[in-house]
Amino acid sequence: MVDILIVGAGPAGLSAAVNAVIRGKTVRIFSNRENYLSKAERVDNHLGFYNISGKELMNKFKEHAEAMNIKIEDGKVVNILPVGESFMVNINGEIEEAKKVILAMGISKVKELPGESGLLGMGVSYCATCDGMLYRGKNAIVWDQSKDAMKEATYLNSIGVNVTFVSKNPRPENLNENINYISGTISEIIGSGKVEAIVAGEKKIPADAVFLLRDAVAPTALIDGLKTEGNFIAVNRNMETSIDGVYASGDITGKPLQLSKAVSEGLIAAQHAALQIDKIKEN
Numbered sequence: 001m002v003d004i005l006i007v008g009a010g011p012a013g014l015s016a017a018v019n020a021v022i023r024g025k026t027v028r029i030f031s032n033r034e035n036y037l038s039k040a041e042r043v044d045n046h047l048g049f050y051n052i053s054g055k056e057l058m059n060k061f062k063e064h065a066e067a068m069n070i071k072i073e074d075g076k077v078v079n080i081l082p083v084g085e086s087f088m089v090n091i092n093g094e095i096e097e098a099k100k101v102i103l104a105m106g107i108s109k110v111k112e113l114p115g116e117s118g119l120l121g122m123g124v125s126y127c128a129t130c131d132g133m134l135y136r137g138k139n140a141i142v143w144d145q146s147k148d149a150m151k152e153a154t155y156l157n158s159i160g161v162n163v164t165f166v167s168k169n170p171r172p173e174n175l176n177e178n179i180n181y182i183s184g185t186i187s188e189i190i191g192s193g194k195v196e197a198i199v200a201g202e203k204k205i206p207a208d209a210v211f212l213l214r215d216a217v218a219p220t221a222l223i224d225g226l227k228t229e230g231n232f233i234a235v236n237r238n239m240e241t242s243i244d245g246v247y248a249s250g251d252i253t254g255k256p257l258q259l260s261k262a263v264s265e266g267l268i269a270a271q272h273a274a275l276q277i278d279k280i281k282e283n
């Protein structure tokens with residue numbers, strides 16, 4: 001079991017990791033793609049780093065973390081399940097237990113489909129390697145929304161799932177010939193108690209499962225009962241969310257969507273989580 005598991009290795013997540021380690025806590029930190037800051041051409045407002053590119057600054061953050069033996073792991077967190085006082089975290093099929101979780105996933109751009117949240121776990125899945133076996137011999141749709149989608153469709157096909165690959169891109173050249181391909185996007189998931197069909201354009205396609213392979217997972221789909229305010233996760237001054245033991249920091253908690261705020265909130269979340277682990281009450 002790890003003390004603190006951090007979802008996202010942007011400025012907020014890395015700051016949380018560094019501060020958790022300084023407090024003597026064990027940490028695992030996962031990230032599944034480049035973060036926002038890397039896209040910034042020039043940053044002038046982070047104290048001590050005048051006129052620096054976002055990529056350069058991000059590299060400095062990573063070097064700092066790595067110098068403290070923090071390993072940034074490549075992986076998408078798809079589900080977090082509270083179990084007693086700890087959490088079982090699913091990272092693309094690998095399960096890790098953590099005492100505390102810090103959400104630092106950046107701004108959520110995920111727009112849930114009609115039917116998606118109601119059928120989550122009843123045919124709607126974000127991870128082929130986690131849930132694929134449940135659909136052997138059955139019909140599954142894979143929606144291509146990330147670089148991993150084809151790999152996951154290939155995996156499902158290899159374990160005996162009848163796969164239809166839905167994509168707005170042309171059929172990938174090396175997509176297995178046993179995988180059906182439909183050009184388009186999914187607008188709705190239909191079913192009562194379980195997935196029965198999806199709607200893609202004018203077509204209604206019967207299916208037992210739909211794998212939504214996006215880069216990001218909506219925070220509310222990641223963990224049940226998370227309170228939000230608009231598009232952001234609601235937190236208090238300790239960066240605690242509505243779920244005991246789960247913290248959030250950075251862009252995901254709201255405006256200003258700025259680097260220094262993300263770094264500060266990462267620090268607060270890590271320090272408070274560490275204090276709670278040590279069962280030390282704050283004054």
Ligand SMILES: Cc1cc2nc3c(=O)[nH]c(=O)nc-3n(C[C@H](O)[C@H](O)[C@H](O)COP(=O)(O)OP(=O)(O)OC[C@H]3O[C@@H](n4cnc5c(N)ncnc54)[C@H](O)[C@@H]3O)c2cc1C
Nearest residue numbers: 008010011012031033035037040077106250251257258259
């Ligand atoms: C073009 C541009 C210019 C900017 N310029 C400035 C500037 O000059 N000054 C300034 O202060 N701010 C600037 N910003 C904003 C700044 O980049 C953000 O405020 C900051 O990056 C937020 O940090 P964060 O850690 O909260 O989120 P992010 O940096 O978005 O990092 C979140 C990380 O979480 C990962 N993640 C998401 N979901 C999952 C999951 N389910 N599992 C695993 N990993 C996951 C993502 O892949 C990402 O790596 C700019 C942003 C952009 C886009």
